[in-house]
Amino acid sequence: MPTSPFPDTTPLPGKRPLRIGVAGVGVVGQGVIKYLSEHPDFAPAIGEVVVTAVSARDRYRKRDVDLTSYQWFDDPVALATSDAIDLFVELIGGSEGPAKAAVEAALALGRPVVTANKALLAIHGHALAKTAERTGAALLFEAAVMGGTPAVKMLREGLTGDQVDRVAGILNGTCNYILSEMEASGRSFAEVLSEAQAKGFAEADPTTDIGGFDAGHKITLLGALAFGAAPDFAAADVQGIEAVDLIDIRLAHDLGYRIKLIAEATRDGDFASVRVHPALTPLGHPLAQAGGSLNALFIEGRRIGRLFLQGTGAGQGPTAAAVAADIADYLAGGRRPVFQRPAVELQPLKPADHAKRTTAAYFRLRVHDHPGVIAAISDALARCELSIDSFLQRSVQPGGLVPIVLTTRPALETQIDAAVAAIAALDVVAEPPRMIRIAMI
Amino acid sequence: MPTSPFPDTTPLPGKRPLRIGVAGVGVVGQGVIKYLSEHPDFAPAIGEVVVTAVSARDRYRKRDVDLTSYQWFDDPVALATSDAIDLFVELIGGSEGPAKAAVEAALALGRPVVTANKALLAIHGHALAKTAERTGAALLFEAAVMGGTPAVKMLREGLTGDQVDRVAGILNGTCNYILSEMEASGRSFAEVLSEAQAKGFAEADPTTDIGGFDAGHKITLLGALAFGAAPDFAAADVQGIEAVDLIDIRLAHDLGYRIKLIAEATRDGDFASVRVHPALTPLGHPLAQAGGSLNALFIEGRRIGRLFLQGTGAGQGPTAAAVAADIADYLAGGRRPVFQRPAVELQPLKPADHAKRTTAAYFRLRVHDHPGVIAAISDALARCELSIDSFLQRSVQPGGLVPIVLTTRPALETQIDAAVAAIAALDVVAEPPRMIRIAMI
Numbered sequence: 049m050p051t052s053p054f055p056d057t058t059p060l061p062g063k064r065p066l067r068i069g070v071a072g073v074g075v076v077g078q079g080v081i082k083y084l085s086e087h088p089d090f091a092p093a094i095g096e097v098v099v100t101a102v103s104a105r106d107r108y109r110k111r112d113v114d115l116t117s118y119q120w121f122d123d124p125v126a127l128a129t130s131d132a133i134d135l136f137v138e139l140i141g142g143s144e145g146p147a148k149a150a151v152e153a154a155l156a157l158g159r160p161v162v163t164a165n166k167a168l169l170a171i172h173g174h175a176l177a178k179t180a181e182r183t184g185a186a187l188l189f190e191a192a193v194m195g196g197t198p199a200v201k202m203l204r205e206g207l208t209g210d211q212v213d214r215v216a217g218i219l220n221g222t223c224n225y226i227l228s229e230m231e232a233s234g235r236s237f238a239e240v241l242s243e244a245q246a247k248g249f250a251e252a253d254p255t256t257d258i259g260g261f262d263a264g265h266k267i268t269l270l271g272a273l274a275f276g277a278a279p280d281f282a283a284a285d286v287q288g289i290e291a292v293d294l295i296d297i298r299l300a301h302d303l304g305y306r307i308k309l310i311a312e313a314t315r316d317g318d319f320a321s322v323r324v325h326p327a328l329t330p331l332g333h334p335l336a337q338a339g340g341s342l343n344a345l346f347i348e349g350r351r352i353g354r355l356f357l358q359g360t361g362a363g364q365g366p367t368a369a370a371v372a373a374d375i376a377d378y379l380a381g382g383r384r385p386v387f388q389r390p391a392v393e394l395q396p397l398k399p400a401d402h403a404k405r406t407t408a409a410y411f412r413l414r415v416h417d418h419p420g421v422i423a424a425i426s427d428a429l430a431r432c433e434l435s436i437d438s439f440l441q442r443s444v445q446p447g448g449l450v451p452i453v454l455t456t457r458p459a460l461e462t463q464i465d466a467a468v469a470a471i472a473a474l475d476v477v478a479e480p481p482r483m484i485r486i487a488m489i
Numbered sequence: 490m491p492t493s494p495f496p497d498t499t500p501l502p503g504k505r506p507l508r509i510g511v512a513g514v515g516v517v518g519q520g521v522i523k524y525l526s527e528h529p530d531f532a533p534a535i536g537e538v539v540v541t542a543v544s545a546r547d548r549y550r551k552r553d554v555d556l557t558s559y560q561w562f563d564d565p566v567a568l569a570t571s572d573a574i575d576l577f578v579e580l581i582g583g584s585e586g587p588a589k590a591a592v593e594a595a596l597a598l599g600r601p602v603v604t605a606n607k608a609l610l611a612i613h614g615h616a617l618a619k620t621a622e623r624t625g626a627a628l629l630f631e632a633a634v635m636g637g638t639p640a641v642k643m644l645r646e647g648l649t650g651d652q653v654d655r656v657a658g659i660l661n662g663t664c665n666y667i668l669s670e671m672e673a674s675g676r677s678f679a680e681v682l683s684e685a686q687a688k689g690f691a692e693a694d695p696t697t698d699i700g701g702f703d704a705g706h707k708i709t710l711l712g713a714l715a716f717g718a719a720p721d722f723a724a725a726d727v728q729g730i731e732a733v734d735l736i737d738i739r740l741a742h743d744l745g746y747r748i749k750l751i752a753e754a755t756r757d758g759d760f761a762s763v764r765v766h767p768a769l770t771p772l773g774h775p776l777a778q779a780g781g782s783l784n785a786l787f788i789e790g791r792r793i794g795r796l797f798l799q800g801t802g803a804g805q806g807p808t809a810a811a812v813a814a815d816i817a818d819y820l821a822g823g824r825r826p827v828f829q830r831p832a833v834e835l836q837p838l839k840p841a842d843h844a845k846r847t848t849a850a851y852f853r854l855r856v857h858d859h860p861g862v863i864a865a866i867s868d869a870l871a872r873c874e875l876s877i878d879s880f881l882q883r884s885v886q887p888g889g890l891v892p893i894v895l896t897t898r899p900a901l902e903t904q905i906d907a908a909v910a911a912i913a914a915l916d917v918v919a920e921p922p923r924m925i926r927i928a929m930i
Contacts, residue, residue: 083650083792091649092717094829190647196793198647204630205646206639207819208532209524209813276533296675316829332800334775351524351806358775365792380646382823388532434848 060345067132071124071150073104076164076191078113079368080137085113086324090372095379101128107255124150133208135160137371139146140192142482143311151176151187153226155464158489160376164191164367167256168329170265173272177391187386188374193219193266194343196366197359198373203273204349205390210349216312216489219266221341221361222257223289223309228339231306237290238420248340260324262286263311271313271322274347276388280396285323292326296412296484300328303410304332306336320397321405327487328410328455334358335489344487408437408458408486413471414478421476424456425452428470432463435477447479457484490850499881507820512565512591514545514581517605517632519554520809521578533815535893536694536820544568555903565591569600576601576819578812584608592617592628599624603815605808606631608697611706611722614713618832628827633810634660634707635784638800639814641746644788645829651790655714657753657930660707662782662802663698664730664750669780670765672738674745678731690782701729701765704752712754712763717829722835737853737925741769743880744851747758747777751928761838762846768928769851769896775799776930789930813852830918835838846902849878849927854912855890855919862917866893869911873904896910896927 068084070077081099101119101185121127128136128150136154137160140147147168149322152163156179163169169176169189180187190200203212220225222244229240241258244250250324256262265284272279300307305328314323327335338344343361348354360366382440387394399420415421422441428437442451456464464483470481495759505579511518522540542560544567562568569577570592577595581588581600588609592827596601604610610617610630619762632643644653659665663685670681682699685691693880697703706729711718713838730750741748746769754763770777779785791796793896801807856862870877876898883892884919897905905924913921 092829092834093826094649149928196648196651196790197796198643201642201647202639205818206642206814207637207810208535208817209810214737332778334778337773349637349810351810353801353807355638355800356798360794360796366794369648369650369790369792373647376649377646377823380823380825382818382821384821385534388533393533 054293056160057426058078061196065098065477066375067100067134067135068097068137068375069101069104069130069135070099070129070137071127072141073102073111073115074139075364076351076367077104078111079364080371081113081137082208083368083372091376091379092177094376096185097375101127101130111248125153128154129157132374135162138163138165141165141167142281143171146173155179155185155187158185160186160188160236162188162191162371162378163468164189164371165260166192166265170268170279171335173269174391174394174396175267176277177386177394180386181391186383187377188377189376191367191370193269193347195360195362196369197343197357197361199270199357200273202357202441203270205485207347209351210351212347212349214312214314214348215267215270215274216310216314218308218335218338218343219311219345219361220257220260220263220301220309222254223263223339224257224262224338225249225344227289227292227297227307227309234294236294237292257477258285258288258290261308263309263324266368267311267313267324268322270345271315271320272470274313275315275320275397276394276398277388278394280388283322283396283399285321287325289326293482296482297474299412299440300410301331303440303453303455304331305329306331306483308335308487310489312489314400315397318398319400320391321400326487327485329487329489333487333488333489372454385398391425401458403462405461406458407461409456409464410453410486411456411468411471411476411481412451412453412482413481414451415476416450416478417444417450418476421450424474424476425471428474429456429467432467432470434459434463434467458488495923506539508575509538509540509578509816509818510542510544510571510574511540511578511580512544512568513582514543514552514556515580516805517582517808518545519552520805521580521812522554524809524813529742532817532820535817538816539837542568542571542573545874558718566594569595570598573624576603579604579606582606582608584612587807589613596620596624596626596628599626601627601629601819603629603632603812603819605630605812607633607703607706607710611709611720613651614671614710614828615719615832615835615837618827618835620733621827622832627819629818629823630710631810631815632811635786636803637810638802639785639797639811640711640786640798642814643798644646644711645825648788648790651792653788653790655753655755655789656708656711656715656786657751657755658786659749659776659779659784659787660752661698661701661704661750662784664701664704665697665779665784666690666782666863667699668733668738668750670728670746671735672742675735678733679736683863685871687817699729699731701727701750702751704765708752708754708765709763711786712756713828714760715754716756716761716838717835718761719835719837724763724837724840726767730767732920734807734923737923740849740853740881740926742772744881744896745772746770746851746927747772748925749776749928751776751930753930755841756838757841760841766926768926770928770930784790789810807905844901844903848905848929849899849901850905851894851896851925851927852909852912852922853892853894854922855892856917857919858885858891859887859917862891864913865917866912873908873911875904875908876901899929
């Protein structure tokens with residue numbers, strides 16, 4: 049029989065507080081340092097913590113926290129491997145460079161790592177998990193996905209008793225904010241993006257967010273956890289929101305939909321489809337109702353059915369709370385594989401065949417104002433065996449062009465692609481149709 | 490530095506599978522036995538399990554699983570303390586009697602217990618946690634709340650890095666099903682309840698569900714986990730759905746609301762309010778949209794903000810998945826206090842003062858068809874300093890009575906109670922008004 053669990057499971061010699069080193073002291077790093085120094089005993093009976101050392105690019109940048117009482121390291125690798133710390137918190141970001149070097153160095157020593165770095169894990173997670181499990185180091189990353197909403201723990205631990213076949217939702221708060229603002233204010237993508245950058249809601253270089261890559265990293269991680277597979281960002285099919293026009297947002301709304309950037313990972317036997325793309329969601333759907341910078345996630349398990357989770361996706365407070373929860377997890381002493389199965393057994397799932405995916409779609413096109421136009425379009429769709437679900441023709445515009453939007457019934461992606469090509473080839477069509485998928489969640 | 494975590498954290502001598510004893514072989518028990526026997530390695534790299542012994546009231550009852558290969562115990566206490574098992578799964582139910590005796594006996598021996606028994610824990614959880622922590626036994630109860638949706642793990646572990654001040658939602662699937670069916674079919678409470686009983690969605694004795702007690706047990710547990718306090722069901726203020734009339738469901742709908750059984754626990758310093766009552770929720774609110782037997786929960790933390798969680802609340806598959814997840818948790822080897830803080834330090838929070846609670850309310854009344862009636866009612870409300878938010882008067886009914894419904898702005902509960910009394914005392918009012926709170930979530 050085990051003996052009393054408190055506080056003997058603390059994996060530390062004696063009872064001294066766990067010494068934390070934080071690399072990366074931006075908004076989230078400052079939040080973590082502030083929280084841990086104000087709440088050293090935030091995990092009662094599990095253990096105490098103390099921040100002892102920090103590293104950042106610029107030592108003298110103005111910050112909300114005073115760093116002078118912590119040991120300073122110019123080099124995050126030196127911090128990660130220093131004897132001054134017991135646990136390394138990596139908040140530098142980026143899949144390569146110092147973040148990767150520092151996490152690798154800590155794990156190689158058997159030192160536990162807590163990170164918010166989704167890019168690093170989505171790309172190098174399998175290799176890092178192998179190192180971590182070889183040396184016995186914990187590698188925890190609750191803060192990498194959905195901020196303070198414990199989606200990682202839910203998939204890694206809470207649903208161990210089920211087989212999850214699908215995770216799908218809204219994982220990038222910046223894109224969700226931009227799309228929500230475009231709809232609410234009737235402003236263009238470029239205008240709303242500029243404003244978001246000015247307010248600090250979007251990065252100066254927004255590519256990672258608006259290109260769908262951040263959501264792609266996150267869904268890669270959630271898929272790996274859900275399916276017990278190696279994360280493989282290279283296999284993800286990623287499309288961003290740069291091409292979402294205000295007119296599509298408005299027309300989608302007229303048809304009863306809202307455009308969202310949807311990230312989804314679906315497993316089918318040894319195959320997985322991991323993708324990110326803008327999609328129409330019905331206005332009454334929980335994903336359509338998750339506005340602003342919220343994140344939302346559906347998890348579909350064979351036994352639990354459908355589970356829905358929604359919360360703040362990022363920000364100083366929520367992300368720092370997730371880092372703290374991971375530190376408590378380390379202190380509690382339990383250990384599991386990084387991605388559900390031992391890293392040495394872990395395989396990436398094979399990418400599902402694009403041709404076999406099913407989706408419904410929204411088409412927007414502009415046609416010349418000629419008799420027989422509708423017949424020509426519906427004939428083109430019929431030749432691709434696509435059924436029309438709804439059809440909306442607007443009045444003729446100056447220049448003699450007529451805007452048409454339609455939605456299709458679910459069909460194979462190849463049929464949808466063929467229909468786009470068939471419609472584009474029609475003489476009556478003024479420009480290639482804009483196609484946006486309709487979410488099947 | 491710790492050594493390799495796999496699979497050495499398994500708290501078992503050597504590598505033999507963890508031997509599980511299951512007491513209570515009803516719908517959930519059969520699901521657990523079936524799942525564990527078909528998936529002995531459901532937690533890869535954490536450990537294997539084997540069901541070795543069972544106990545139930547009736548050995549020869551017809552079941553979906555064959556029990557002949559397991560050691561049989563007539564007495565669950567004998568099973569709980571038998572050398573044939575390493576972990577005791579309690580699915581008997583009920584806060585007293587054999588369930589309590591068996592769990593106490595297992596914990597006293599230092600034997601881990603996994604249970605779905607919310608009544609037992611809401612009433613005796615503090616004492617059981619003390620025993621568990623004294624002997625070092627794990628006491629896990631994910632299956633007690635929200636079925637396969639890991640709300641317990643989320644509050645106990647996922648949100649350790651935050652301070653949660655409120656949990657509120659829909660926690661009883663039977664009540665939610667009955668209210669949804671009444672609205673959808675226009676049938677009375679009694680009719681829908683009978684049908685639910687015939688279909689097996691409600692118990693033969695439905696008091697625990699429809700009286701709000703089951704939701705009360707669950708919110709008591711969630712509050713204890715959220716606030717790091719001793720569960721204290723006796724302090725919960727519980728009202729069920731027996732008195733919800735179809736007419737209220739319809740009138741609430743006309744005003745833009747849906748009636749739900751809401752369970753909420755709110756902390757304010759050393760005080761807590763734990764209550765269950767029917768409440769009007771705005772039609773567009775996520776809680777209003779959680780229909781049928783779904784469960785849904787808001788969690789409000791200082792740092793994470795508002796988190797929303799929705800899933801199947803009960804049933805064989807989800808509940809068995811939760812039991813399995815708890816078994817994996819035990820095998821993973823981490824240990825935490827049962828209710829966030831060590832049981833010896835745990836205190837119940839003081840019950841919040843009823844008079845200081847704020848709520849908005851819905852009033853339904855029938856008045857005699859006299860001039861000045863509306864003035865008399867609004868005067869009565871004004872004397873209690875209650876503001877009217879919406880007011881709906883219907884045509885005079887046969888018998889000369891006029892139905893009136895109104896909603897108030899938020900006010901102290903004492904003002905609401907005083908207004909009910911003041912209106913009931915009016916000569917023009919034919920019967921005491923029916924008051925239902927409006928959810929403030």
